[in-house]
Amino acid sequence: MKNVNKSIITALIVLIVLIVYAYGFEVTQVNLETARQPRRQESFVRILRALAHPDIFTYEQSEVVVDAPIVVGCPTGGVSLPEPDKTGPYMLVTPGCAEPKAEITVEGFNFAPNVSGPINFIPPSNVTIQLGNFQSDSAGHFKSTVTLPNRQPVPESQTIRSITRANVGGPKLSRNGRDTWGKIVETVFLALLATTFGTLFAIPVSFLAAKNLMKDVVSPLASVALSLIAWPIGIGIGWLTARGAHWISERFGQTTVLLIAGLIIAPLLTYFAMRIGLPPTDTRTPTPRQRLGRFGALVVAAIAGIVAALLVSQVISEFGEIVAKVPALEFMGNFFVTVGDMVSTFLGLVVALAAGAVLGGWAERLGHRMTDSLPVPALKTFNLILAALAGALIFLTVAAVIEWLYDFNNPLYVFVIPGILGALAGLLLAARLPHKGSLPVGLTIYNALRGLMNILRSIEAFIWAIIFVVLVSTGPFAGTLALTLHTVAALGKLYSEQVESIMPGPLEAIKATGATRIQTIIYGVIPQIIPPYISFTMYRWDINVRMSTIIGFAGGGGIGFLLQQNINLLNYRAASTQMIAITVVVWLMDYLSSVLREKFV
Amino acid sequence: MLQIQNLFKIYDGGVQALYDVSFDIPKGQFLAVIGLSGSGKSTLLRCINRLVEPTSGKILWDDMDITAASQEELRRIRRRIGMVFQHFNLVHRSSVLTNVLAGRQGYVNPAWSLINRFPKEDLQKAHAQLERVGIGDKFRHRADELSGGQQQRVGIARAMMQEPELILADEPVASLDPVLAHSIMQHLEKINQDLGVTVICSLHFLDLVHRYADRVVALNEGRLVYDGLPQDIDDARFKEIYGKEAERVG
Ligand SMILES: Nc1ncnc2c1ncn2[C@@H]1O[C@H](COP(=O)(O)OP(=O)(O)O)[C@@H](O)[C@H]1O
Ligand SMILES: [Mg+2]
Numbered sequence: 072m073k074n075v076n077k078s079i080i081t082a083l084i085v086l087i088v089l090i091v092y093a094y095g096f097e098v099t100q101v102n103l104e105t106a107r108q109p110r111r112q113e114s115f116v117r118i119l120r121a122l123a124h125p126d127i128f129t130y131e132q133s134e135v136v137v138d139a140p141i142v143v144g145c146p147t148g149g150v151s152l153p154e155p156d157k158t159g160p161y162m163l164v165t166p167g168c169a170e171p172k173a174e175i176t177v178e179g180f181n182f183a184p185n186v187s188g189p190i191n192f193i194p195p196s197n198v199t200i201q202l203g204n205f206q207s208d209s210a211g212h213f214k215s216t217v218t219l220p221n222r223q224p225v226p227e228s229q230t231i232r233s234i235t236r237a238n239v240g241g242p243k244l245s246r247n248g249r250d251t252w253g254k255i256v257e258t259v260f261l262a263l264l265a266t267t268f269g270t271l272f273a274i275p276v277s278f279l280a281a282k283n284l285m286k287d288v289v290s291p292l293a294s295v296a297l298s299l300i301a302w303p304i305g306i307g308i309g310w311l312t313a314r315g316a317h318w319i320s321e322r323f324g325q326t327t328v329l330l331i332a333g334l335i336i337a338p339l340l341t342y343f344a345m346r347i348g349l350p351p352t353d354t355r356t357p358t359p360r361q362r363l364g365r366f367g368a369l370v371v372a373a374i375a376g377i378v379a380a381l382l383v384s385q386v387i388s389e390f391g392e393i394v395a396k397v398p399a400l401e402f403m404g405n406f407f408v409t410v411g412d413m414v415s416t417f418l419g420l421v422v423a424l425a426a427g428a429v430l431g432g433w434a435e436r437l438g439h440r441m442t443d444s445l446p447v448p449a450l451k452t453f454n455l456i457l458a459a460l461a462g463a464l465i466f467l468t469v470a471a472v473i474e475w476l477y478d479f480n481n482p483l484y485v486f487v488i489p490g491i492l493g494a495l496a497g498l499l500l501a502a503r504l505p506h507k508g509s510l511p512v513g514l515t516i517y518n519a520l521r522g523l524m525n526i527l528r529s530i531e532a533f534i535w536a537i538i539f540v541v542l543v544s545t546g547p548f549a550g551t552l553a554l555t556l557h558t559v560a561a562l563g564k565l566y567s568e569q570v571e572s573i574m575p576g577p578l579e580a581i582k583a584t585g586a587t588r589i590q591t592i593i594y595g596v597i598p599q600i601i602p603p604y605i606s607f608t609m610y611r612w613d614i615n616v617r618m619s620t621i622i623g624f625a626g627g628g629g630i631g632f633l634l635q636q637n638i639n640l641l642n643y644r645a646a647s648t649q650m651i652a653i654t655v656v657v658w659l660m661d662y663l664s665s666v667l668r669e670k671f672v
Numbered sequence: 673m674l675q676i677q678n679l680f681k682i683y684d685g686g687v688q689a690l691y692d693v694s695f696d697i698p699k700g701q702f703l704a705v706i707g708l709s710g711s712g713k714s715t716l717l718r719c720i721n722r723l724v725e726p727t728s729g730k731i732l733w734d735d736m737d738i739t740a741a742s743q744e745e746l747r748r749i750r751r752r753i754g755m756v757f758q759h760f761n762l763v764h765r766s767s768v769l770t771n772v773l774a775g776r777q778g779y780v781n782p783a784w785s786l787i788n789r790f791p792k793e794d795l796q797k798a799h800a801q802l803e804r805v806g807i808g809d810k811f812r813h814r815a816d817e818l819s820g821g822q823q824q825r826v827g828i829a830r831a832m833m834q835e836p837e838l839i840l841a842d843e844p845v846a847s848l849d850p851v852l853a854h855s856i857m858q859h860l861e862k863i864n865q866d867l868g869v870t871v872i873c874s875l876h877f878l879d880l881v882h883r884y885a886d887r888v889v890a891l892n893e894g895r896l897v898y899d900g901l902p903q904d905i906d907d908a909r910f911k912e913i914y915g916k917e918a919e920r921v922g
Contacts, residue, residue, distance in 0.1 A: 349783045351791045356748070436744070443742050580761035580827075583721055584834055585751030585778025590785050594774050598765045 121643035125651055129245040130238030135183075137161060138193075139231045141175065142168035144224020152228065157181070160211070164231050171221045177231060182211040188235040190217055195229065205233060247645040250633055255652045258629035259660075261547045261622075262554065262615035269558025269615075270608050276559060277566030278592060280520040284570060288513025288588075292501055293450070294438025295510050296457035299464060301434035302427045309426025313419040316374050320381035330382065337379035344372035377422055384414035442507055454501045462497025463490045520563070527560035532618050536627035547628025554615050554622065561614075565607045566600070573599040606668045613664040620653045673698055674720070674838065674870065679729035681715050681894075689715040690726070691894040697872065699837075702864045704885035704902065705874040708914060711891040713874035717840045720872070721753045722746055733838075751778025754831025754869075756860075758843040760823040764816035768807070768826050771815050772798040775833025794833075801829035805859055821852035828859055839863065841873040845880070853877075857884050878905070 095101075105111060137160050142150045145168040155161035160181040169175050177190055187206040191199045202217035244252065278284055290298075323333030348368035357365065388411030395404025441453060470489040479485050504510070535553035543549050578595040586594065623631025630649055637646040674697040681690040689712045697703050705713050718724035720731055722738060731738040738749055754775070762771045776794045777785060784790075802808045805825035810818060815826060824844060831839055841860060845853035861884050864871045875881050881888055882902045890898035890913040898905065898913055911918060 349781050351781055351784055351789075352779050353781055354779065439742060443740075574764075576757065576759055576761035577763040579723060580755065580757060580830070581763075581774055581777060583723055583750060583753070583755040584775050584830070585747045585749075586774075587747065587777075587782045590777045590782055593786065593788075594766070594770070594777065595763060598763050601765065 118643050122647040122650070124644050125647035126245050126642075126644040127248040127251075127648050127651075128242035129248075130242060131240055132236045133239050135160065135235045135237050137179070137182075137233045137235075139164045139177070140167075140228035141219075141231050142226070142228045143171055143219060143222055144226075145169065146226060150228070162231065162233060169219055171219055171224065174216055174218050175231075176214060176216050177205070177233075178212075178214045179205060179207060179233060180212055182207040182213065183235065183237055184209045184211045186235045186237070188233055190215060191232045191234065192220055193230040193232050194222060195225070195227065199232075202231075207235075247637075247648055251630065251648045251652050254623075254630040254633050254649075255656055257547050258619045258623075258631075259616060259656060261550050261627075261629050262612060262619045264551050265554030265558055265615050265619070266608065266612040268551075268555045269562055269611070272555075272559045273562035273566055274604070276520060276524070276563040277570055278596070279516055280524065280563055280567040281570035282514075282517055283573075283575070284588075284592065284596070285513030285517040286511075288511075288516075289509040290435060290512045291438055291442040291507060291509050292454050292504055293441050293457055294435045295512060296454070296461035296497070297434035297438040298431040299461040300457070302431040303464070305427035305430030306423045308430065309423035310419060312374060312426065313377060313422040316377035316422075317381060317415075317419070319374075320378045320385070323378070323382060324385050330386070333378065333382050334386065337375045337382060340375035341372050341379055344368045344375060348372055373422075377418060380418055381415055384411040384418075387411040387414070447506060451501075451506050454504075454506060455498055458497035458501035459494040460497070462495070462500070463493040466490060466493025466496070521567075524560045524563050527556060528564065530557075532557040533622060533625050533627075536622050536625040540626040545626035545628070545632075550619060550622040550625075550627025550629055553625075553627055554618060557618075558611055558615060562607060562611055566604060569600050569603040569607070570596060609664040609668050613660045616660045617657055620657065673732075673734060675730075675732040676716075676720075677730040677732070679716070679719060679731065680727045681712070681719060681724060682727045689894050690719065690729075690891075693729070693891070693894070693896045695889055695896060695899055697870060699870055700864070700868045702861065702871045702884060702886045703873070704881045704888040705872060705891065706876075706878070706881060706888060706913065707874075707891035710893075712894040713891055714842050715894075716891065717755075717842050717872060717874060720838075720840060721750050721755065747778060751834050752837050754834045754836035754839040756824070756827050756831050756839065756841040756844045758846045760820070760827045760847075762815040762823055762826055762830075764814070766815060767811065768802070768813050768815055768818065769795075769798055769811040771826055772801060772811075772829045772833055775830040778834065797833060798829070801832045802826075804832070805829050820848050821855065824848060824852075824856050825859065828856070828863075832863065836869060838870045838872070841871060843874050843876060846876050853880065860884070878902075878910075 139155065139162040140152050141164050142152075145166075150168045152167045155163065157180070160179065160183075162177055162179045165176045165178070184207060187204060189201050190203050190205055192202050193199055200220050202220070203215055205213045205215045207213045320333070323329045323337075345368075348365045348371075350365075387407050391404045391407025391409075391411060393404070394407060395401050397404070442450060445453065466489040467486060470485050473479075474485045532553045535556050536550055539549040539552040543552065573596060577599070578591055581591050581595040619627075619629045619631075621631045623629040623633070624635050626632070630653060634646055634649040634653075637643070637649065676696070677694050679690050679693040680688075682688050693712075693716065705716060707713050715724055719726045720738070722741075726739055729739070733749070736749070738746075741749055763774070766774075773790050773794060776790060776797075780790060780794070799808060799811065802811055805828055807818075807822055807825055810822065815823065818826065827844075839860065844860070845856050848856060857880060860871055860873065863869050873885070875885075885902050888898065888900065888902045888905070889896060892913060892915075898909060905913070
C-alpha cells in the first residue's frame with residue numbers, strides 16, 4: 072500500500088514537472104525550426120563574422136605607383152629601354168615593344184608581400200586603361216600576362232603602371248575605436264560618481280535602518296507630537312535663514328574687496344561664535360542665561376557659516392570660470408563652476424533640514440520634560456491636543472502630496488476631511504495610550520526606511536534612468552542619478568545589516584560612560600563597520616560599472632548608448648568593439664575590486 | 673550613599689531577574705556581589721546605571737533618584753559611574769588611547785567629539801591613567817593587539833577617565849587567569865582605598881571576596897540571600913547561597 076502511494080506521488084511529480092517545463096517552452100518560444108532556416112543561418116554567420124572583426128583600428132594608407140615603359144608598335148632595330156631602378160619595387164615588361172592587342176608579360180619585383188592592385192596602361196593622353204590585376208606572392212613577386220589595347224602605334228614609349236595601397240605607420244584607433252574609448256571612460260566615471268554619492272547617502276541611512284540602534288529609540292506621545300509639529304516649522308525657519316544668509320552673501324559678493332573681507336570675517340565669526348556656543352566640556356548644568364547666550368552664539372555661528380560657504384562657492388565658481396578659459400583645463404574649470412553651483416543650490420536644502428532637526432530635537436526634549444513633570448490631568452489634556460494637531464498635520468501632508476499628484480481641486484475632500492480624520496486618529500491614539508507610555512519611534516523609522524529601500528531596490532537602475540532622463544535629459548548625468556538612487560537603496564540595506572551584526576559589548580561600555588547616542592555611534596559603531604563598509608563599496612562599484620554599461624540603452628549615457636545605436640544600424644563590426652570594451656572593463660573591475668577587497672579586509 | 677529599595681526586574685521574556693532587592697552601600701565601601709550565574713548579578717549592576725531599566729523599585733544616590741532621572745540627567749549620572757566588564761568591551765579596531773578617551777564622552781561637548789577632538793587636559797589624563805595601570809607605552813596599539821590582562825587594564829583606565837565616584841565591576845576577572853586576576857583586583861582595591869571610590873564588584877571566587885571585599889551581598893534567583901561580612905560566610909550560609917549540592921573549593 073505504502074509503495075503504491077509512493078509510486079503515485081512520484082508519477083504525479085513527474086507529470087507536474089513535465090507540465091511546468093512544457094508550459095515554459097511554450098511561453099519562452101523554445102523552437103529550433105527558425106534557427107534551421109538557411110536564411111537565418113546565413114545572417115547569423117555574417118553577424119558572427121562581423122563580430123569577429125571589431126572595428127577598432129585603421130591604418131593610414133598611401134598609394135605605391137610603379138611605372139614601366141613600353142613601346143607599342145615595334146620600330147625596326149628594336150627598342151632600348153632604360154634599366155629600372157632596382158632599389159624599390161620595379162617591373163619588367165617583356166617584350167619591350169609589342170603590337171597593339173599583343174600579349175605582354177609584366178613581372179614585378181620587390182613589391183610588398185601579398186598585395187594586389189590594377190595594372191594600367193597610360194597613353195600620352197593620360198586616359199588610363201586597366202589591363203588586368205596582379206597579386207604579389209609572399210616574396211613580393213608577381214608575373215601576369217595582359218593584352219595591350221588596340222591603339223595606333225606611336226614611336227614614343229608609353230607607360231605600364233601598377234598601383235598598390237600600403238599601410239603607413241602603426242595602427243591607429245578608428246573613428247569607432249575613438250568613440251568607444253570616450254564612452255568607456257564615461258562609463259567608468261559614471262559608475263565612480265554613482266558609487267561615491269550613493270555611499271555618502273547610504274551611510275547615514277544605514278544607521279537609521281539598523282534595528283539594534285533604533286529599537287531603544289522611544290519617545291512619549293508628547294515628544295513625538297511636538298517634534299512632528301516642530302519639524303516643518305524648523306524647516307521653514309531654516310529656509311528663511313538660508314535666504315537671509317544668501318542676501319548677506321550677495322551684498323558681500325558685489326566687489327572684490329568686500330568679497331575678500333567677507334571671506335575673512337565670516338569664517339572667523341563662525342569659529343569664535345562656535346567656541347562660545349559649544350564649550351569643549353560641559354562639567355555643570357548651564358544656567359538658563361548661559362543656555363540662551365550659547366543658543367544666540369550658535370545662531371550667529373550658523374548664519375556666518377552659511378554666508379562663508381556661499382562666498383566660498385562663489386569664489387570657486389568664479390575661479391572655475393577663469394580656469395575654463397584655458398582650453399586644456401576646461402574640464403577642471405567646469406568642475407569648479409558646477410561644484411560652486413551645487414553648493415549654493417543644496418545649501419538651502421541642507422540648512423532647512425538641519426534647522427528642522429534641531430527644532431524637532433528640541434521639541435522632543437521638551438515633550439520628555441513635560442511628560443516627566445506635568446501633573447497627570449494637564450499632561451492628558453496636552454497629549455490630546457498635541458496628538459490631534461500632529462495627526463491632522465500628517466494626514467494633511469499626505470493629502471497635499473496626493474493633491475499635487477492628481478489635481479483633485481476639491482478643498483473639502485483634499486483638506487477638510489483628511490484634517491478631521493487625522494485629528495481624530497491622533498485623539499484616538501492619545502486616548503488609548505497610557506499617558507506616560509512611549510511610542511516606538513525608532514522601530515517605525517526603521518521599518519519605514521527598510522520598506523522604502525526594498526521598493527527602491529526592486530526597481531532596476533535601468534528604469535530609474537528612464538525617469539531621470541525626463542528631468543535632466545539624456546546623457547550620463549541621468550545615468551549617474553539612476554545608479555546613485557539604486558546604490559543608496561542597495562548599500563543602505565547591506566550596510567545596515569553590518570551595523571546589526573556588530574559586537575554589542577563596546578556599545579554598552581560607551582553608553583555607560585554617559586555618551587549620547589551620536590557619540591556611541593561614532594566611537595562604538597563606526598570603528599567596527601569600516602572594513603565591511605569598504606568591502607561592500609568596492610563590490611558596489613563593480614556592480615555599478617556593469618550596470619552603467621547598459622544604462623545607455625535607456626538614454627543614461629555611457630557605452631550602452633553607442634552599442635544600442637550600432638546594433639540598430641546593423642553595424643555589427645562597430646558593436647563588436649563596444650562589446651569587447653565592456654568585457655574588458657568589467658573583467659578589470661572584477662579583478663581590481665577583488666584585489667582591493669583582499670587588501671582591506 | 674547608594675540606596676537600593678525594593679528593586680524588581682522582569683525581562684521581556686518573563687524572566688524574574690531581580691526580586692525585591694534592598695540594601696544600602698555607604699560611600700567608599702568595597703562591596704562584593706556573589707551568586708551563581710543567572711542569579712541576577714549583572715542585572716543588578718546594570719540597573720544602577722540604568723543600562724537595564726528596572727521594572728519597579730528605587731535607586732537613590734546621595735538622595736538623587738536615579739530611577740526617575742530624565743535622559744539628560746541620566747547622562748550626567750552615568751558619567752560619574754565607571755563600569756568594568758567581564759569581556760572588557762573595548763572597541764577592538766580603535767587604539768588604546770581612543771578607548772581610554774572614550775571615558776570622557778560624558779564630559780566633552782558631543783559636537784566636538786563628532787570630529788574626534790578632546791581637550792588637551794583629557795589627553796594628558798588618558799596617558800596618566802594608562803601609566804597608572806602600567807601600560808603607558810601601549811597607547812598607540814590597537815586594542816585587540818593586547819593580552820586579556822592588558823585589555824582589562826585599559827577598561828579600568830577608561831572607567832577612571834570618568835573621575836568616577838562609583839565603579840561597577842561586572843565579574844572583572846572571570847575571563848582572566850588567577851595571577852592576572854589578583855593584579856586587576858589590586859588595581860580596583862587601590863582605587864577604592866586611595867581615592868575613596870565606592871566599588872561594587874560581582875565575583876565568582878570566594879577567596880577573592882575574602883581578600884578584597886569589605887562586605888558581601890549574595891543573590892540567588894534574583895533574591896538577596898545574604899548581606900554581611902565575607903568571613904561570616906560559613907558552610908550553612910554557603911549552601912544557602914550556592915545551593916545544596918555545592919561544595920566549597922578554596
Ligand atoms: N536581556 C535579557 N533578556 C532576557 N533575560 C535576561 C536578559 N539578561 C539576563 N536575563 C536573564 O536574567 C537572569 C539573570 O541574569 P544575569 O543578571 O545576567 O545573571 P548573572 O550575571 O548573575 O549571571 C538570567 O536568568 C538570565 O537568563
Ligand atoms: Mg553576569
